[in-house]
Structures are given as C-alpha cells and as structure tokens.
Amino acid sequence: MKKLFSLLLASALALSLGACGGSTTSESTGSAATSEAATSEAATSEAAESTPAEGEASGDLITVGFAQVGHESDWRTASTKSAQDIFSEANGYNLLFNDADNDSAAQLEAVRGFIQQGVDYIIIDPIVATGWDTVLTECEDAGIPVIVIDRTIDDSDKYVSWVGSNFKDEGLACGEWLKAYADAKGITEINALVIEGSTGASATIGRTEGFKEVADKYGWNILDSQSGDFTEAGGQEVMESFCQSYAGQFNVVICQNDNEAFGAMTAMDTAGVTYGVDGDVIIVSFDANKPALQEVMEGNLNANFECNPMAAPFVEEIIQQLEAGETPEKEIYMEESWFVAEDIAGESITVNGVEQPLVVVTQEVLDARPY
Amino acid sequence: MNKGKKITQQQLFLPVVCVLLVLAVNIFYDVSQGNEFYNFFKITLTNDVLQGRLINILNRGSEVAILAIGMTLVVSASAGTDISVGSVMSLCASFCCMLVAGYGVSSVSSPDEFAMPLVVGLLGALVMGLVCGAFNGALVAYLNIQPMVATLILWSAARAIGLLLCNNLIVYVRDDTFGLFGGYLGPIPTPILIAAVCVAATSLVLKKTALGMYVQSVGINKRASRIAGLNSQKIIFLCYLICGLCAGIAGIVASSRITSADSNNIGLNMELDAILAVALGGNSLGGGKFSLAGSIIGAYTIQAITTTMYNLGVSTEVAPVFKAVVVIVIVAIQAPPVRAWFKKRAAAKAVQKGVASV
Numbered sequence: 001m002k003k004l005f006s007l008l009l010a011s012a013l014a015l016s017l018g019a020c021g022g023s024t025t026s027e028s029t030g031s032a033a034t035s036e037a038a039t040s041e042a043a044t045s046e047a048a049e050s051t052p053a054e055g056e057a058s059g060d061l062i063t064v065g066f067a068q069v070g071h072e073s074d075w076r077t078a079s080t081k082s083a084q085d086i087f088s089e090a091n092g093y094n095l096l097f098n099d100a101d102n103d104s105a106a107q108l109e110a111v112r113g114f115i116q117q118g119v120d121y122i123i124i125d126p127i128v129a130t131g132w133d134t135v136l137t138e139c140e141d142a143g144i145p146v147i148v149i150d151r152t153i154d155d156s157d158k159y160v161s162w163v164g165s166n167f168k169d170e171g172l173a174c175g176e177w178l179k180a181y182a183d184a185k186g187i188t189e190i191n192a193l194v195i196e197g198s199t200g201a202s203a204t205i206g207r208t209e210g211f212k213e214v215a216d217k218y219g220w221n222i223l224d225s226q227s228g229d230f231t232e233a234g235g236q237e238v239m240e241s242f243c244q245s246y247a248g249q250f251n252v253v254i255c256q257n258d259n260e261a262f263g264a265m266t267a268m269d270t271a272g273v274t275y276g277v278d279g280d281v282i283i284v285s286f287d288a289n290k291p292a293l294q295e296v297m298e299g300n301l302n303a304n305f306e307c308n309p310m311a312a313p314f315v316e317e318i319i320q321q322l323e324a325g326e327t328p329e330k331e332i333y334m335e336e337s338w339f340v341a342e343d344i345a346g347e348s349i350t351v352n353g354v355e356q357p358l359v360v361v362t363q364e365v366l367d368a369r370p371y
Numbered sequence: 372m373n374k375g376k377k378i379t380q381q382q383l384f385l386p387v388v389c390v391l392l393v394l395a396v397n398i399f400y401d402v403s404q405g406n407e408f409y410n411f412f413k414i415t416l417t418n419d420v421l422q423g424r425l426i427n428i429l430n431r432g433s434e435v436a437i438l439a440i441g442m443t444l445v446v447s448a449s450a451g452t453d454i455s456v457g458s459v460m461s462l463c464a465s466f467c468c469m470l471v472a473g474y475g476v477s478s479v480s481s482p483d484e485f486a487m488p489l490v491v492g493l494l495g496a497l498v499m500g501l502v503c504g505a506f507n508g509a510l511v512a513y514l515n516i517q518p519m520v521a522t523l524i525l526w527s528a529a530r531a532i533g534l535l536l537c538n539n540l541i542v543y544v545r546d547d548t549f550g551l552f553g554g555y556l557g558p559i560p561t562p563i564l565i566a567a568v569c570v571a572a573t574s575l576v577l578k579k580t581a582l583g584m585y586v587q588s589v590g591i592n593k594r595a596s597r598i599a600g601l602n603s604q605k606i607i608f609l610c611y612l613i614c615g616l617c618a619g620i621a622g623i624v625a626s627s628r629i630t631s632a633d634s635n636n637i638g639l640n641m642e643l644d645a646i647l648a649v650a651l652g653g654n655s656l657g658g659g660k661f662s663l664a665g666s667i668i669g670a671y672t673i674q675a676i677t678t679t680m681y682n683l684g685v686s687t688e689v690a691p692v693f694k695a696v697v698v699i700v701i702v703a704i705q706a707p708p709v710r711a712w713f714k715k716r717a718a719a720k721a722v723q724k725g726v727a728s729v
Contacts, residue, residue, distance in 0.1 A: 072635045073635070074540060075539070099696055196687065199687055225686070226686070226687050229636070231628050231636045232631065234628040236628065237431060241678070241682070244427070245681070246424070259541075259633070263629065270418065270420060271418060272416065291543065
C-alpha cells in the first residue's frame, strides 16, 4: 500500500516537473493576454492609434517571435504583458512567445526555433550578454531583423536596435533630486546608506555609478554600501545591520529596487527610526512598481525612480519604421518618470542636459499605472 | 587537569570553540575601532524590542537552525543529504500565501480580503512540507534511490510548482498577524522562539524515546538494524518526513518576515547552509552517530560569520571569499587527522608531566 502511494506521489511530481520544464511557447492573442481588462484595453487602444489600420494595409499579420528571460519578478511579468498587449491580433500581429525560464541555452534554441518558423521579426531579452554571434548571424542569413530589449548583447552587433533603460541616468536623477530636495528642506549634510542590488547586475552598476557621481560632486558622505540582492529579505537584513552600525548617523537611505525598500522600511520600523515625508530619514527607491508608488503617495517613500518595463511600444515603433523602409536608431533609451511624494523640490530636474518633470504621486497617477 | 581533558574530548568542544572564535574576531575589531570591546555583544531594549548583534544572529539564523534539525536526522539515518529543503521552503511559503490570498491575487492587506483564514494557510504549508518529506522519504526508503538523486527532483521542481501556485507573482499578505511569525512576540523575535520550540521538541522526543538510537543504528548499518528487528525503511521515511516538516516551518518563518511569498528567493541556497551546519557541528556526513546540539551550533556559526561580515563592513563582493576561508579553517580544525594530532600532543604532554613528577 505504502509502496503504491509512493509510486503515485513520484509519478504525480514527475508529471508536474515535466509540465514546468516543457516549452512554454504559445501563440498569444489579444484576448488571451488580458488579466486586467481595463489596463490592456487602454494599452491596446493606444497602440491602435499609433498604427492606424495596420492590419488592413498589409493584408495579413506580422509574425513576431519574442524570447523572454523568464518570469522571476513583477517587473518581468509587466514586460511580458506589455508585449502581449501590443503585439495582439487586433493590432495586426501574431506573437510567438517563449519564456526561457532563465536558461540561456533554451533561449538560444528558442531563437533558432523562431528562424525555422520563418517569423518576420525577433525580439530578444538576452539572459546572458555573450555567445550570441552565431545565432544572430543565422538570423541575418535568414533575413530576419532582430531587436534587443532590456539587457544587452556585448559580442555581436548584428541586431537592428536595442531598447532599454539608462540605469546611470536613473542614479544621476536620484542624486540631482536629492540635492534639490535637501536644499529645499535646508538639509546641509547628507550621510547616505546604499542598499545595492545584485552584485554585477547592470542595474546595480549603473545606479551606483550615477548616484556616486552626484555624491562626489556635492561632497556627500556615503557611509556604507551593501548588497541586498534585489530582495525584500535582503534589504531587511542589510538595513537591520545598518541601523546598528550607524545608529543616529544617517539621514538618507538609497534602495536600488522596490523590494529592498519594503525590507528596509520594516527594519527601520523595528529599530524605531522614522522615515519618509514626516520622518528623520529620507528614503528613495528605484523601479516604481505600483505597490511602491502607493507608499510614495502615502509619504512613506520620498521618491521613486522608474525603470520602465514597457519596451513593447518602442519595439512596435521600430518595426513600423522597418516596414516603411526607414532605418531606426541603434540605441533607444526609454522614457522614464521620476516620482516624488512632495512638490517642494521644484517641478523638474536636469540630468545629462535633459530636463525632466518630477511627478507628484496622486491617486490618478497611481490608477493610470499599468503595473 | 583531568577535568580539562574531559572538556576538550567532548564532541561539542570544537564546534563551540569555533563559534566563540568567530565572535571573538568582533572584539578585536571593535577595540581597534575605538569602540567598547563588548560593542558587538551589547543587547538593548530599544523601541520595545530586544536589539543587538547577538539577537540578530539568533534571529536570522533561525531558519537554518530549524532546517538543520531535519537535516541532521536525514544525514544520520540515510548517509545522504536532502538537497530539496530550500525549494520546499519556497513551495510551502507560496502555498501558504496562495491559500490565504486566493489564486491569482497578488496582494491582500487585511483579514477581510482573505480567501481563507490564516490558520488554513499555515496548516497548508505544514501539510505541504510533510507531503514533500513523504515524497523524498518514499523514494529513498522504499525505492532505495540515492538520497541526493531522489531529493534532486524536488530541488528543481518545488520552486517551480510554488511559482505556478502564485501565478508567477510575488504574493503579498500584508497582515500583522501573519507578520508575527517573522516579527516580534513581546520583546523577543518570534523566529528565535519557534526555533527554540522545534529544537526542544525534537531533543525531547530523541531523549524520551528510543528514536535517536534507532536512527543512529540504521545509519551505522541498515541491514544489521533490520535483522535486529528495526524497521529500517520506516525510520528513514520518518526522518525525511520530519525534514519536510522542518522545511515547512522554516518556509513560514521566511515568508512571514517579508509578509509575502517571494518564490524565487525564499530559501535560495539554504539547503547548502543546512548541510554545512550539520558538518560544522562535528557530524559525519557518512551517517550514523549524530549530535543535534552540534548542528544547531553549526547553524548559528554560519549566521555569526554573516553578521560579523556586516559588523566589519566587508563589502558584498568579497564577503563570500572571507566566508569560504573561515569555513575552511573551521572544517580543517575539526578534520580527523588534526583532531588526532591534538590528542597525540595532549597525550605526550601528559606523559612528560608524569615523567617530570616522578
């Protein structure tokens, strides 16, 4: 009896394992991709406006293959959903979606699969930065344009465009905002603690560099900088330690993503440190997911600097340019917003010569956010 | 003299010395920094809760300590390790939050929004832990599959199943009652209490019943134990069951700390810490004789190293290297040839003294 039970258990789990490991390529249609009806409707209508009667003009659908990294975070899920919303049948596209689950070999195979299926365009969010030259040459030979999003490819330039975030600008923006905010509040001395992201990640490197550049410029003091691995548990543990090492010595905490900020807030609650708009410590976060913007609106976070996951509209624009025979730019940085809790730091900040508005988070701003 | 010899010969002597050595590093550091020498060991009651580095070590080390209980039994009985505990932790946490929040819901913030009462979620997590333990146990005990291979299945699958349960989202259960298990009960961090209860319950069972002896005997020689009348398979199965339950409890603690189920990160690589804890406790990974107390000390040694790194302000990039060096030193001190050398030296000294006194 027991043996039978164990066999049953074994087969059940083996089956579910197979189900997880199996290819997740699926043809997604507009209706299948909806999880929040209102959001996708908004996105779809927006996209429809930008491509008037695209389906009628060419007569048939444009097939796009999208090799996604995986589904490891809310950010990634938003990125996937953005693609599914934009490249819908209603907009004149047929999207072949592949989730490689963070396996770079599987991703390479997925791209080869797209070539065999004869898709019109391939979108890649590369899991690793190297090892792409062979497969991109195959794409070129097959005459399929490749568009890279989010992460970068270092060892090949056989792609049309790269669309992504400028992490260093995010760090610079954070610094410039802090300068304006501190001036407005009459804070003369900045003693900052930084909770970094995963060591070696491009977001970590860019945000650290950007903020440090501003800190050096204004002579701020960065007390310590430790990695919280982009997780809430990590942010909590690092902040707990910071609260003991630098009790009463810091007035700024920079968290390099939202999850770390949640953890840091819990740790400061425990240690009895007040933060946010009415607190002793200025706390800043990156990514700007909806739950974190809620915290900004409530004044628990002072500012949040967006890392836009919605690359699909930009990719769509590139595809339209290619369809029209134009040459798109090689590197395209996405527009990103800087969100703040109070409007005392002025209405805009200038980063790298570009002036960008500071958005004060209200319920309307929050409701308009798709992720 | 006689007494001193006895202490050094005890099994727990070296693990205890090692954890004290790690802690002692902080005294040197604090003195060199001009702080009070007891800075690291200071415990204060701030904001109505106990705070201090020692509390941090006990608090943050709880999950590994709880896992180490199950891992010790598994190692002893089956001479193999359960490498699935980290993933099972994640699965149990996901299952718990999924039950409470409802499938596909990414965030709930008060009991009115709960799909099911919190108790159901917590019990669900424990049952899920037991099911995973039973699965591993069945493969190892009844199908005679190598423990590492058998548990490899859940090592890779459990986290993925957890992600499916959570619809690939981080499920937030922002509720104070749920947060209690990873927060504070009065002034004391709850994880410390949970770990203490788990350790106390297990050692009580091992002391009051013959289970401990049975486990050791099966680990030393499975066949001989069976011939002697023990149901070896049942005992190995039971050990994996307990290990699964421990993973479930640790999963609840880990997810309660962040009041959410972060399937990708909860318990990540924690199986390795649990195995290391067993080894640092002076236990042989070859099975047989075991010391539960040793494993628990080992678990807190690992956290002591991590917290020391924070105290010393070692940058995150190089911290793993320092950690590795410390672990190598600790393991080397406890290696049989080194132990034998110490023993020989002590014996030689005793002889010399004997000669001198004559």
